[in-house]
Amino acid sequence: MPTYSHSRIECFRHCPRKYFYRYIAKVELPEPPEQIATFLGSRVHDVLEHLYERVSKGIVPAVGSLRERLDQEWATHWTPAVVIHDRDATPDDYRSLAWRCIDSYYRRFHPFDQATIIGLEQMITFPLDEAERFKMVGYIDRLAKAADGCWQIHDYKTNSSLPTQAEKDADPQLAYYEIGIRRMWKDVGRVELIWHFLRFDHSIVSSRTTDQLDQLRSDAIATITDIERRGDDAEQFRTSEGPLCSYCEYQQICPARKHLYQVRVMPESDLAKEPAVALVDRWAELDAKRKLLQNEQGDIEKQIEDIRQALVAIAKRDGLELIAGREKEVAITASERVLFPRKG
Numbered sequence: 078m079p080t081y082s083h084s085r086i087e088c089f090r091h092c093p094r095k096y097f098y099r100y101i102a103k104v105e106l107p108e109p110p111e112q113i114a115t116f117l118g119s120r121v122h123d124v125l126e127h128l129y130e131r132v133s134k135g136i137v138p139a140v141g142s143l144r145e146r147l148d149q150e151w152a153t154h155w156t157p158a159v160v161i162h163d164r165d166a167t168p169d170d171y172r173s174l175a176w177r178c179i180d181s182y183y184r185r186f187h188p189f190d191q192a193t194i195i196g197l198e199q200m201i202t203f204p205l206d207e208a209e210r211f212k213m214v215g216y217i218d219r220l221a222k223a224a225d226g227c228w229q230i231h232d233y234k235t236n237s238s239l240p241t242q243a244e245k246d247a248d249p250q251l252a253y254y255e256i257g258i259r260r261m262w263k264d265v266g267r268v269e270l271i272w273h274f275l276r277f278d279h280s281i282v283s284s285r286t287t288d289q290l291d292q293l294r295s296d297a298i299a300t301i302t303d304i305e306r307r308g309d310d311a312e313q314f315r316t317s318e319g320p321l322c323s324y325c326e327y328q329q330i331c332p333a334r335k336h337l338y339q340v341r342v343m344p345e346s347d348l349a350k351e352p353a354v355a356l357v358d359r360w361a362e363l364d365a366k367r368k369l370l371q372n373e374q375g376d377i378e379k380q381i382e383d384i385r386q387a388l389v390a391i392a393k394r395d396g397l398e399l400i401a402g403r404e405k406e407v408a409i410t411a412s413e414r415v416l417f418p419r420k421g
Contacts, residue, residue, distance in 0.1 A: 078210060078211070078212070078301075078305065079100075080202065080212045080213065080214050081211070081212065081213050081214075081297070081301055082213060082214050082215060083213075083215060083249060083250045083253050085100060086297055086300050086301070087249075088100070089300060089303075089304055090300060091317065091319070091321065092316060092317040092318075092319070092321075092322075092325070093307075093313075093314040093315055093316075093317060094311075094314045094315060094316040094317070094327075094331060094333075095316075095325060095327055095331075096304070096314060097311055097314035098327045098330070098331075099327075101309050101314070102311070104327065104330065106326055106327070106329075109326055110158050110159065110160045111156075111158065111159050111160065112159070112160050112162075113159055113160060113161045113162075113166075113168075113171050114235070114237070116154070116155075116159050116171075117171050117174065117175050117235055118233075118234075118235040119154070120147060120150050120151055120154065120175055121147075121175050121178050121179060121233065121235055121275060122218065122233055123146075123150045124143055124146050124147050124150060124179050125179065125182070125218075125219075125233055126197050126198060126218075127143075127146055128143060128183075128189070129189070129194055129197050129219055130197060132189045132194065133194045133197070137187070137188050137189060140180065140183050140184075140187075143179055143180075143183060144176060144179075144180075147172070147175060147176055147179060148172075151172050151175070155168065174276070175235075177276075178235055178275035178276055179275070181275070181278040182273065182275055182278070185278060191221075191223065192221035192222055192223040192224070192229055193221060193222050193223075194219065194220075194221050195220040195221055195222055195228075196217065196219070196220040197218070197219055197220075198216055198217070198218065199216065199217040199219075199220045200214065200215070200216050201214070201215050201216075201217065201254060201257035201258065201261060202214045202257070203256065203257040203260040203261060204260070205256070205294050205297055205298055205301075206294075206298060211297070211298050211301050213253060213256075213257065213297070215250075215253055215254050215257060217230055217231070217232075217254050218231050218232050218233050219231040220258065226266055226267070227266070227267045227268070227269055228258060228265050228266070228267070228268045228269070229268075229269050229271055230251045230254050230255060230258070230268065230269070230270050230271065231271045231273065232250075232251060232270075232271070232272050232273070233273050233275060234272055234273065234274050234275065235275050235276060236274060236276065237276065239274050239276075239277045239279060240274075240281070242281060242283070245270075245272055245281045245283050246283050248272075248283075249293055249297075251270035251272070251283075252270065252285050252289070252290060252293050253293065253297070254270075255268045255270065255285060255290065256290055256293070256294060259290075267284070268284065268285070269282050269283075269284055270282070270283045270284065270285070271283075316331060316332065316333040316334075318333055322334055336353065340354060388400055388407055388409065389409065392409035397409060398410065
């Protein structure tokens with residue numbers, strides 16, 4: 078049985094077909110261009126890892142040396158292939174943003190003596206069950222232990238949005254890591270899960286109860302069992318469509334997205350020759366007409382019913398059984414029926 082991770086489990090929960098392509102079929106696609114948000118996050122992580130490597134050796138780097146480190150890391154890894162979607166922004170704008178994240182963090186936590194560092198980019202592997210059938214792996218940005226004995230699992234985020242406390246209280250990733258460290262070290266007492274949202278100079282701290290960790294473990298085992306039960310049959314891994322589909326790297330081969338993907342990149346001259354596109358366009362046109370006619374029919378039916386009620390009222394008032402128009406007549410009949418209550 079393979080070793081699972083938080084990202085692997087969440088991939089399946091979001092879309093089984095994406096999971097199939099990535100982890101079972103292992104479809105190889107051209108490497109997508111790196112997005113500027115990912116590039117920025119990686120460089121900030123690099124610098125903070127360097128910072129705490131020095132701190133773990135008893136050396137607190139000057140803030141200026143971290144700026145030099147960022148510039149060096151940025152220049153080393155930067156390529157023109159990095160994608161910037163904001164046309165008004167430049168690479169230097171994002172480098173300045175990266176530095177603001179680091180600078181504000183530095184000034185907030187200097188001299189970095191809040192806890193003893195246990196590990197940086199700490200890899201943890203651990204079983205979810207006593208029989209060790211279900212195994213997980215993860216990487217902790219920084220694992221530390223405070224003076225009061227509290228273990229801290231730190232994670233750095235450069236997200237452009239700030240989540241709520243409730244959202245992080247429900248986030249499973251660092252809670253999986255807590256399960257791991259409790260397996261790896263038997264003296265672990267209180268544990269804090271800490272996310273540092275660097276763009277906002279804000280940290281969110283969360284904790285989990287024993288019951289919550291047990292439920293998380295149980296849910297993960299249930300998901301893994303479901304995955305394993307499906308085997309390697311692609312038909313067992315159906316697409317789960319959602320807002321993230323437009324960002325999926327497998328759009329060009331996914332049955333639910335590949336024609337849309339092809340149409341979006343197809344030149345306009347070729348679209349006119351594509352029979353499937355023409356059929357969908359014609360269907361949309363006819364469907365719009367049908368809905369318009371249905372609306373008109375509903376309006377007509379309402380008008381007819383209003384007229385019927387008015388004619389019945391006139392017939393009752395004047396004692397008529399037939400009312401004439403210019404070319405047509407309407408017969409009016411009245412009768413009584415006795416209806417008995419039915420079951421229910």
